[in-house]
Amino acid sequence: MHATAAEPQQDVGFLPALPDGMDHRVRVLAAEDNAVYRTLLRAMLTKWGYDVVMAHDGTEAWQILQSPDAPRLAILDWMMPGLDGVEICRRVRSAGREPYIYILLLTSRTESQDLVAGMDAGADDYLLKTTKPPELRVRLRAGRRIIDLQEKLVRAREALREQATHDSLTGLLNRASILEHLQDELARAGRQDQPLCLLMVDLDHFKSVNDTYGHLAGDAVLREAARRMKAAVRRYDAIGRYGGEEFLIVLSGCEREDARARAERIRAAVAAEPFAVGAQSIQVTTSIGVACCAVSARLAPDALVRNADLAVYQAKSLGRNYVAGAGCAPQDPAVGL
C-alpha cells in the first residue's frame, strides 16, 4: 500500500492511530501472493485491531472462504496464482452464502474496463495498491458497517419470520403454519407411500380455568401445556396451536398404533402433575383425537383435521383425559382405538 516493495516498514509507521470506534475484533482474510505485500498487510491489519487470516494464493483463499466460520471481510489480491481475486468473488457470490462476505479487491490495474469486470464478479469495493494505508483502513471500516447492517437485517428477517409463523403466547407454530405443514407432509407421504397421523389435543374444561383463576392464569396454563406437549413429542414432529385451547400435532411416517402410543404419552405428560400457576395448583387434562392417513389413502388435510376433531368429541364423551381415534378413510365412521 503506497509502499514500494522495498519500503513496507515506512508505510506501517505512517499510519495515524485513529480510534476505531468498533469494540469487537473482526476477522479479515488477506490473500496476497507477494511476500512483501503480505507482510505489510498483516502488519497494518493487526495494528488496526483485526484478527488476520492470511492466504498465500487464490486456492488457499477460496478454501478458507468456504469454511463455515470464514472471515466476513476479505481483501483479495487481483492477480494470484491458482484462482485470481475476480474468480474467487464470482465463486463466493454464486454460492450465495450467508452470512455475507464483504470483498475488497486489491489491484495494480487501472484500466476501468478491468475494474468494472471485478465489480461485476461481485466485489464490493476495490483499491489500487498504490493507495495510502489510511484509505484502506476507512474502506475496511465501510465494509464492517455493511456487514453489521446485513447482520441486523438477517436478525430482523428471522424475527419477522418467527412472528409470522409462531404463536406468540406458546411459541408453537401458529394455525396457518401447522396447517401448511400438514398439507406439505400429506403431499410428501403420498409421494413416498408413507403413513401419517394427526393428533388434535384439547385442554379439558379450559373455560373454567379462565373463569376461576382469570385469563392470566389461563395463559400460563396454555404455555405450560404447550411446554409439556413439546417435550413429549419427537424433535421432528410438528406441533402448533390450532385455536384457543386446541393444538395439532403432525406425526409423519407414523402408523396408527404408534400414534396412539404417542398420544397416550402426551396425555400422561399433561396430567402427570398439577400446573403451578402463581400460588395456585391447577390440575389439567386433555382429550386427544387421533386421525390416521394410511399408506395410499390420499386424504385431504381438512378431512384429516375433521376426523381428528370427531375423535376429540368422542374422547370428551368418554369422560375426558382420554385418547380416541378416527378411521383412516373419509367414509370410515369415528371408531374407538
Ligand SMILES: [Mg+2]
Ligand atoms: Mg499478486
